[in-house]
Amino acid sequence: MSIPNHKTMAPRIGMSRIAPPPVGERPTESKPVWFVALLALAQFGIFVALLGPVMVSMALKVGSLENPSMPATSMIGIILGTGAIAAAFGNVFFGRLSDRTRSRFGRRRPWLVGGALVMLLGLWLISVGTGLLSLTIGWFVTQLGANAALSAFMATLADQLPEKQYARVSAVVGIMQNVGILGAVWIATLFTANMSALFLVPGLIGVLAVVLYAAVLPDPVLSEQPPKFDVLEILRTFWVSPRKHPEFALVWWQRFLVILASFLFTTFRLPFLMERLSLDEATGAAVMAQGVLIYTIALVPVGYLVGWISDKTGHRKLPVIVSVALFGIGTYLLFHVESVGHFFIVEALLGAAMGIYMGVDMAIVLSVLPNPKDAAKDLGVFNMANAGPQSLAPYLGGFLLATAAPAGAANYGLLLTVAAVASIIGALIILPIKKVK
Structure with a gap:
C-alpha cells in the first residue's frame, strides 16, 4: 500500500491518538499527562536494564565464573570499558540513522523497538556467557542496542515537546534516570543466585516500557529523500561546528x-x-x-x-x-x-x-x-x-x-x-x- 507524500503522515499504531507534528518543526501543543508518564516509564525501563549490569550484575556474573582468566576487577574493567566505546559510537551513529529513516512507522519507532530488542539479546548473551570474550561481546551488543533506543528516545523530546514543557519533562527524564538506578540495584538483589533472571528480568522490563511508549508515539513519517550517506556524511555525524553553533x-x-x-x-x-x-x-x-x-x-x-x-x-x-x-x-x-x-x-x-x-x-x-x-x-x-x-x-x-x-x-x-x-x-x-x- 502506498503512503501519501506528506511528511507529517504517521500510522495509527496501538494507543497512538495524537496528531504527529511536522518533521523538523517545533510543536506548540502540550502533550497530555499520560503521554509524559509513558515517556518517563520508557526512560526508567531503559536505565533499569542498562544500569543493573554496570552497578551490580556484571560483578556477580564475573564472580560466578569458573577458572577466570584474570582477576575479577580487570575483567569487569575490560567488559565495561569496551561497552563504553559501543555506547559512545552507537548513540551518535544510530541517532543519525534515525534522523534519516523513512519507515512507514516513523523515524524513531523502529529504532526504539529494534534497539530495545537488541539490548535484550545482548543481556541474554551475558546470562549464558562463560568467559571474558563472550561477556565482552554480550555487553557490546547490549550497549549498541540500548543506545540505538536511547538516541531515538531522546530525539522524541525535541520532536514532540513544545518549549513550554521543556523543563518539566526534562526534570521527569532526569528523575527517572536516578529512580532507574535504584530500581536496577533493587531488582539485582532479588536474583543474585539466578544468572538468567538477573539479566533477563530487567531486560524484559526495559523492552516492555519502550514498546508501550512506542505504541503511543505520534511519530511522523519522513517523506523527503535525505542526502547521500557517504563517508564524509558519516564523519559529520560526530561533529557539530562550534563556530557555526x-x-x-x-x-x-x-x-x-x-x-x-x-x-x-x-x-x-x-x-x-x-x-x-x-x-x-x-x-x-x-x-x-x-x-x-x-x-x-x-x-x-x-x-x-x-x-x-x-x-x-x-x-x-x-x-x-x-x-x-x-x-x-x-x-x-x-x-x-x-x-x-x-x-x-x-x-x-x-x-x-x-x-x-x-x-x-x-x-x-x-x-x-x-x-x-x-x-x-x-x-x-x-x-x-x-x-x-x-x-x-x-x-x-x-x-x-x-x-x-x-x-x-x-x-x-x-x-x-x-x-x-x-x-x-x-x-x-x-x-x-x-x-x-
Missing part, C-alpha cells in the same frame, strides 16, 4: 564540566566514607547505599518543582547558578563530615542541587539544538558530554587523590576542590547564551 558548544561544555564535577566525587564515594569515617567495606557500602537513597529522595521532588517553575517563568540560567552554589556548599561540607548523620545531610543537599540542575538542563539543550531535523544526531553529539566525564572521572580522580597526598591518605581535599571549580566554570559558561534567560 556557539551556543550549542557552550551548553556541551557546561554539561561536560558539571557531570565531571559530580562523578569526581561519586566515583570515589565509598573509599571516601571508609577513610573519613573509619568504616569497614561492608559498613561503608551500606552507608553509601543509604546515602544514594537519600540523595534520590531529595532529587525527585526538587527536580520536578524546579522544572515546573522554570516552565512557568521561562528562567533556565538562574536554577543552574543556584544548583552550582548548593553543590559548592555541599562540597565544602564534605571537608567537615565527622559522622554518618553529617554525611546523610550532605547527600540530601547534593541531591537537591542535582535535582535543580536536572530540572532545567535538558530544557536548555533543547532550546539550542542546531537543526530540529537532525535532533537525534545532535543529541548524540551532546551525549558525549555526558558519557565522556564518566569515563574520565576515575582516571583524573585517581591522579588527584595521589597528588601531594598526606602520608598514608588520599588527597580528597584536592579532589573536591577541582570538582567545585569545574562546576563553577560550568555554570558561568551558560551566561553568554542568548536563546535562554
Whole structure:
C-alpha cells in the first residue's frame, strides 16, 4: 500500500491518538499527562536494564565464573570499558540513522523497538556467557542496542515537546534516570543466585516500557529523500561546528564540566566514607547505599518543582547558578563530615542541587539544538558530554587523590576542590547564551 507524500503522515499504531507534528518543526501543543508518564516509564525501563549490569550484575556474573582468566576487577574493567566505546559510537551513529529513516512507522519507532530488542539479546548473551570474550561481546551488543533506543528516545523530546514543557519533562527524564538506578540495584538483589533472571528480568522490563511508549508515539513519517550517506556524511555525524553553533558548544561544555564535577566525587564515594569515617567495606557500602537513597529522595521532588517553575517563568540560567552554589556548599561540607548523620545531610543537599540542575538542563539543550531535523544526531553529539566525564572521572580522580597526598591518605581535599571549580566554570559558561534567560 502506498503512503501519501506528506511528511507529517504517521500510522495509527496501538494507543497512538495524537496528531504527529511536522518533521523538523517545533510543536506548540502540550502533550497530555499520560503521554509524559509513558515517556518517563520508557526512560526508567531503559536505565533499569542498562544500569543493573554496570552497578551490580556484571560483578556477580564475573564472580560466578569458573577458572577466570584474570582477576575479577580487570575483567569487569575490560567488559565495561569496551561497552563504553559501543555506547559512545552507537548513540551518535544510530541517532543519525534515525534522523534519516523513512519507515512507514516513523523515524524513531523502529529504532526504539529494534534497539530495545537488541539490548535484550545482548543481556541474554551475558546470562549464558562463560568467559571474558563472550561477556565482552554480550555487553557490546547490549550497549549498541540500548543506545540505538536511547538516541531515538531522546530525539522524541525535541520532536514532540513544545518549549513550554521543556523543563518539566526534562526534570521527569532526569528523575527517572536516578529512580532507574535504584530500581536496577533493587531488582539485582532479588536474583543474585539466578544468572538468567538477573539479566533477563530487567531486560524484559526495559523492552516492555519502550514498546508501550512506542505504541503511543505520534511519530511522523519522513517523506523527503535525505542526502547521500557517504563517508564524509558519516564523519559529520560526530561533529557539530562550534563556530557555526556557539551556543550549542557552550551548553556541551557546561554539561561536560558539571557531570565531571559530580562523578569526581561519586566515583570515589565509598573509599571516601571508609577513610573519613573509619568504616569497614561492608559498613561503608551500606552507608553509601543509604546515602544514594537519600540523595534520590531529595532529587525527585526538587527536580520536578524546579522544572515546573522554570516552565512557568521561562528562567533556565538562574536554577543552574543556584544548583552550582548548593553543590559548592555541599562540597565544602564534605571537608567537615565527622559522622554518618553529617554525611546523610550532605547527600540530601547534593541531591537537591542535582535535582535543580536536572530540572532545567535538558530544557536548555533543547532550546539550542542546531537543526530540529537532525535532533537525534545532535543529541548524540551532546551525549558525549555526558558519557565522556564518566569515563574520565576515575582516571583524573585517581591522579588527584595521589597528588601531594598526606602520608598514608588520599588527597580528597584536592579532589573536591577541582570538582567545585569545574562546576563553577560550568555554570558561568551558560551566561553568554542568548536563546535562554
